[in-house]
Amino acid sequence: MTDQRVRATYRIETAFALADAAASMAGEQSTGTFVRVPGETDEMREAHAARVESLTDLGPVERPSLPGSGLPAGGGERRAAQVTLSWPVSNFGPSLPNLLATVAGNLSELKAFSGLKLVDLQLPPVFLERYQGPQFGVDGTRRLAGVYDRPMIGTIIKPSVGMSPAVTAELVERLLSSGVDFIKDDELQADGPHCPFNERVSAVMRVIREHADKTGKKVMYAANITGDIDEMLARHQHVLDEGGTCIMVSMNSVGLPAMKALRAESQLPIHGHRNGWGMLGRSPALGMSFIAYQKLWRLAGIDHTHVNGIDNKFCEDNDSVVASARECLAPMFEPPHPGCEIMPVFSSGQSARQVAATYQALGSTDLIYAAGGGIVAHPGGPAAGVTALQQAWAAAVDSVPVEEAAREHPELAAALGAFKK
CATH class of the missing domain: 3.20.20.110 (Ribulose bisphosphate carboxylase, large subunit, C-terminal domain)
Structure with missing residues (x-):
């Protein structure tokens, strides 16, 4: 199970640097929080941290799509991007409720984003060990x-x-x-x-x-x-x-x-x-x-x-x-x-x-x-x-x-x- 990963692709909108915003998504939904905490070792991050697999700049955005988003110190240009993150299945096991908490949990509430939508999922076949899929x-x-x-x-x-x-x-x-x-x-x-x-x-x-x-x-x-x-x-x-x-x-x-x-x-x-x-x-x-x-x-x-x-x-x-x-x-x-x-x-x-x-x-x-x-x-x-x-x-x-x-x-x-x- 440890070598199998879930991949989730999102369309995001943010005024922060795109690489920083993507990294904050990965951290929020795996080992990280807004500061490094005791016990968060390099070994733990290597084994369990979400990875930013790809990041594509989709260009500037005229105005925020959602209310409540923040701006970096000194301001910034709001841009859209497509980002793919991945997680080891060992973080949550082949469990759909816990998968959902990972790929669609607190992400939508992060202040750095004025838009964040899950657009695709790629799941490893280990999920078939617990879920039967369609019968007919x-x-x-x-x-x-x-x-x-x-x-x-x-x-x-x-x-x-x-x-x-x-x-x-x-x-x-x-x-x-x-x-x-x-x-x-x-x-x-x-x-x-x-x-x-x-x-x-x-x-x-x-x-x-x-x-x-x-x-x-x-x-x-x-x-x-x-x-x-x-x-x-x-x-x-x-x-x-x-x-x-x-x-x-x-x-x-x-x-x-x-x-x-x-x-x-x-x-x-x-x-x-x-x-x-x-x-x-x-x-x-x-x-x-x-x-x-x-x-x-x-x-x-x-x-x-x-x-x-x-x-x-x-x-x-x-x-x-x-x-x-x-x-x-x-x-x-x-x-x-x-x-x-x-x-x-x-x-x-x-x-x-x-x-x-x-x-x-x-x-x-x-x-x-x-x-x-x-x-x-x-x-x-x-x-x-x-x-x-x-x-x-x-x-x-x-x-x-x-x-x-x-x-x-x-x-x-x-x-x-x-x-x-």
């Missing part, structure tokens, strides 16, 4: 859903809250008849008194089983089991007992240790919902990138996660969305270690309009394409909405312009007419 990933998800060689077309139960278990099941029954592959609870729907979890899952799975008996296709339903650890384990068992093939968890709500505990017991794919992500990722000067974030959760055991969508309704730009999706499909470790790839979920205002750009940018059909209004608001109804998305994806893969494909497919033509975005 892309291939296992496809196997359970029975969907190959194209994206899985998904949708979300809406309204998010307010429906009873019986009404929820009626809605799901209508969605099943559309030919959809994947249905998920909204993250706001958990175990409220108006729609208790066990009753809802039993009602929904009854119609899913009946549909499977008739058609041979068992649609994947991601039931939101988010809660305390004991609640999640009990809810997972209920989904399993009812014949379900997926569970959903709000990652930021439960935390890494709870996800690890769930993964150790789970017999189903874990659909990791990233709600609350904007608090970590939206600022260019604070928090962490999704590239770094999703690696932690992949190790903890999720099988899918949301990456937003092309031309989405939120603030994330398309380049960020695509980079996030690519990263989910990229191996985390070199062979022979597991790659821990997971299924990216495109969502947020998606319709047939964004399909071609999504495929052109990602170059893969290994994804869940989740559309709410893009399916249920189709002029021809949900079945036509699902068909239109399948037609759009087939055209994109075959390099056929979507307008040309629409001349042969009325469902697709209607979708393009309805969804102008």
Whole structure:
């Protein structure tokens, strides 16, 4: 373990000399403090101090991005830089909570910085000795859903809250008849008194089983089991007992240790919902990138996660969305270690309009394409909405312009007419 190192890359902004600022980051998060202390020997620093692996000057900054930053004596020019630090794993062991305390702990509060954001992580495979990573990933998800060689077309139960278990099941029954592959609870729907979890899952799975008996296709339903650890384990068992093939968890709500505990017991794919992500990722000067974030959760055991969508309704730009999706499909470790790839979920205002750009940018059909209004608001109804998305994806893969494909497919033509975005 002692020869394995974690590497973390940051974008920083500071008025102090860049080399001094980078050294202060390394010291703060390993052996150092603001003064040399008794017991801090040269041998200790050699074995345990963080190292500055690289430092790239990105140029001057007009004004501080964050309040409260300081200036060196006599003032200084504020500059941005990219810096990579490394630590020996022996400092904290292969522990995700303690890794997080090291790479994203007090750094953001240091007065020397008016911006400090974690943008990437490189982890050694020793973490695989403690963490199982995804159990199903892309291939296992496809196997359970029975969907190959194209994206899985998904949708979300809406309204998010307010429906009873019986009404929820009626809605799901209508969605099943559309030919959809994947249905998920909204993250706001958990175990409220108006729609208790066990009753809802039993009602929904009854119609899913009946549909499977008739058609041979068992649609994947991601039931939101988010809660305390004991609640999640009990809810997972209920989904399993009812014949379900997926569970959903709000990652930021439960935390890494709870996800690890769930993964150790789970017999189903874990659909990791990233709600609350904007608090970590939206600022260019604070928090962490999704590239770094999703690696932690992949190790903890999720099988899918949301990456937003092309031309989405939120603030994330398309380049960020695509980079996030690519990263989910990229191996985390070199062979022979597991790659821990997971299924990216495109969502947020998606319709047939964004399909071609999504495929052109990602170059893969290994994804869940989740559309709410893009399916249920189709002029021809949900079945036509699902068909239109399948037609759009087939055209994109075959390099056929979507307008040309629409001349042969009325469902697709209607979708393009309805969804102008």
